[in-house]
Amino acid sequence: MEEKTVKKEKIFRSSIYATALVGLAAFLVFSILAAVTFGNADLSLKDVYSVILYKIFHIKSMASYSEGAIHDVVWLIRLPRVLLALAVGMALSVCGVVMQAIVQNPLADPYVLGISSGASFGATLAIMLGIGSFLGGNSVGLCAFIGAMLTSFAVIAIANMGGKATSAKLILAGMAISAVCSAFSNFVIYITNDKNGATEVMKWxxxxxxxxxxxxxSVMLPVTLVCVVLFWTQYRNLNLMLLGDEVSITLGTDLHRFRTAYLILSSVMVGFAVYCAGVIGFVGLVIPHVVRILFGTDHCRLIPLSALLGSSFLIWCDVACRVILKNSEMPIGVLVSIIGAPCFIYLLVRKSYGFGGKKG
Incomplete structure (x- = not known):
């Protein structure tokens, strides 16, 4: 009887997971199709979808949409923005899942290694001192990407000094590097005394x-999809990381090299996200917790569900940023924090929720 009950429970959970996966995938498709219709330009649904259908299928009857103002608004502004929101939301959500497993800390997010501070320092150098100006219009984003990557590699190197990197050493190294980068960023802003530049840094x-x-x-989306699939194939090791290094070694798996590889892969994803969209917090912190509450801590389910939910979440946050203020745009990092902070506080006070299978 007990075996039958367990089997029925497994089948029930699997069916719920499959339903949620299909449902979130369908909602993501709907989000893309709906979000592209929002914007300051007043365009009809027929105009919006005619442009997209013509560009994808080259339907002759819609050839009038091959160029012009409507074409430029839909194909060159709105659709790339929606797809970039999808890629960045997916990258931050999955990186949040991975980082929380790596450092065994439910408060970890994609920026736990000081990546955001490193990116901000790189952007500050580009804006305030003109470093990287030879890179052209993408100089700020590229300098931020370089800063993020150098910071993450520095944290990994420091954490591995004097022995193998542990979750505690990674967190402490990340905090130290973050403090250093923030201090230098503030120092550069102070000595340059450029109010316009400081405002631009703040907006970035x-x-x-x-x-x-x-x-x-074309860069962000393929990188994100490849990394997400790679992490999905590593769900067993990520599950082991929640149990700790001592337990994993007892089970015959040394997680040190996997941890380093996952950190590098996560840093690449976050670096590209920072390059494309600046610093957006709370997505990689809140989304994994929401999925854990509903579907448990198994990374085989956690990663794809977080990827889909994070994508849809950021798409609709970006839509809200475009429509909340008339003839203006709210920074998406501000809106996400306004939504994410109360949600996270609610998760913290829930007594029925725990991290790594343990309830608090």
Missing amino acids: TMGSLAGANWSRV
């Missing part, structure tokens, strides 16, 4: 998808 650190274009989408 608030995050925005306004700079979306097809070249950024």
Whole structure:
């Protein structure tokens, strides 16, 4: 009887997971199709979808939409922005899942290694001192990407000094590097005394998808999808990380090299996200917790569900940023924090929720 009950429970859970997966995938498709219709330009649904259908299928009867103002608004501005929101939301959500497993800390997010501070320092150098100006219009984003990557590699190197990196050493190294980068960023802003530059730095650190274009989408989306699939194949090791290094070694798996590889892969994803959209917090912190509450801590289910939910979440946050203020745009990092902070506080006070299978 007990075996039958267990089997029925497994089948029930599997059916719920499959339903949720299909439902979130369908909602993501709907989000893409719906979000592309929002914007300051007043366009009809027929115009919006005619442009997309013509560009994808080259339907002759819709050839009038091959160029012009409507074509430019839909194909060059709105659709790349929606797809970039999808890619960035997916990257931050999955990185949040992975980082929380790596450092065994439910408060970890994609920026736990000081990546956001490193990116901000790189952007500050580009804006305030003109470093990287030879890179052209993407100089700020590229300098931020370089800063994020150098910071993450520095944290990994420091954490591995004097022995193998542990979750505690990674967190402490990340905090130290973050403090150093923040201090240097503030120092540069102070000595340059450029109010306009300081304002631009502040806006950049608030995050925005306004700079979306097809070249950024063509980089961000493939990188994100490949990394998400790779992490999905590693769900067993991620599950082991929740149990700790001692337990994993007892089970015959040394997680040190896996942890380093996952950190590098996560840093690449976050680095590209920072390059494309600036610093957007709380997505990688709240989304994994929401999915854990509903579907448990198994990374085989946690990763794909977080990827789909995070994508849809950021798409609709970006839509809200475009429509809340008339003839203006709210920084997406501000809106996400306004939504994410109360949600996270609610999760913290829930007594029925725990991390790694333990309830508090």
